[in-house]
Amino acid sequence: MTGTHTGSGHAGSSNRLLVQGLALNVAAPLAVFYGLRAAGVGLWWAVLASAVPPVLEALLTVVRERRVGMLGALVLALVALGAALSAVTGSPRFMFAKDGWMTGIVGLVFLATLRGQPVIHRLLSSVARGERRARLEHNWQVSPTFRHLMRLLTAVWGVGLLLDSGVRVVLAYTLPVDSVMLVTTLQYVALFVGLEVFSRRYGRRPARIAAIRHEAATATAA
Numbered sequence: 102m103t104g105t106h107t108g109s110g111h112a113g114s115s116n117r118l119l120v121q122g123l124a125l126n127v128a129a130p131l132a133v134f135y136g137l138r139a140a141g142v143g144l145w146w147a148v149l150a151s152a153v154p155p156v157l158e159a160l161l162t163v164v165r166e167r168r169v170g171m172l173g174a175l176v177l178a179l180v181a182l183g184a185a186l187s188a189v190t191g192s193p194r195f196m197f198a199k200d201g202w203m204t205g206i207v208g209l210v211f212l213a214t215l216r217g218q219p220v221i222h223r224l225l226s227s228v229a230r231g232e233r234r235a236r237l238e239h240n241w242q243v244s245p246t247f248r249h250l251m252r253l254l255t256a257v258w259g260v261g262l263l264l265d266s267g268v269r270v271v272l273a274y275t276l277p278v279d280s281v282m283l284v285t286t287l288q289y290v291a292l293f294v295g296l297e298v299f300s301r302r303y304g305r306r307p308a309r310i311a312a313i314r315h316e317a318a319t320a321t322a323a
Contacts, residue, residue, distance in 0.1 A: 201269030208262030
């Protein structure tokens with residue numbers, strides 16, 4: 102979802118954010134869950150503790166952006182709601198399944214933004230600074246090719262997240278309970294990497310970049 106087009110000077114920053122996201126949303130929850138299970142901690146508490154790193158990642162995003170973005174607020178609200186419902190039900194399988202429902206809600210939010218400024222554009226703008234952010238906003242205003250790109254990538258991610266949601270819920274109630282987190286996490290990583298690779302390759306095609314630059318330059322000259 103990062104670095105889909107214009108400019109490579111911020112690739113290092115985008116990659117650092119990607120690594121941070123994977124570490125706190127993928128590696129850390131697995132380490133916490135299976136570490137606690139190996140130490141004899143009950144399943145419910147191990148699942149609950151594994152949710153802490155993703156919450157930390159969402160809070161770091163808020164601190165980094167110095168504001169509560171739409172997606173960050175949604176994630177924090179869903180985590181809080183999921184924790185409350187899990188406490189009421191006391192079901193580890195429900196706690197696993199809720200991750201799937203949360204992913205599905207995020208996917209729906211992606212698709213719901215297609216009529217206005219799509220989520221992908223908002224996320225790219227939120228992590229960009231200075232001239233690069235101004236260029237992104239300018240491209241959105243004057244380049245039909247750029248707007249199409251942002252909407253297409255948002256749609257692809259939205260559909261991908263919805264598919265991930267359905268698979269997660271099914272696996273949560275069918276796999277051996279101690280295997281659910283590992284299998285669903287590996288599935289999520291495969292989906293995320295696939296979507297990220299598609300986004301970067303599709304967004305960085307030379308002809309598409311040239312079209313965006315041409316439309317932006319023409320609008321500036323006019």
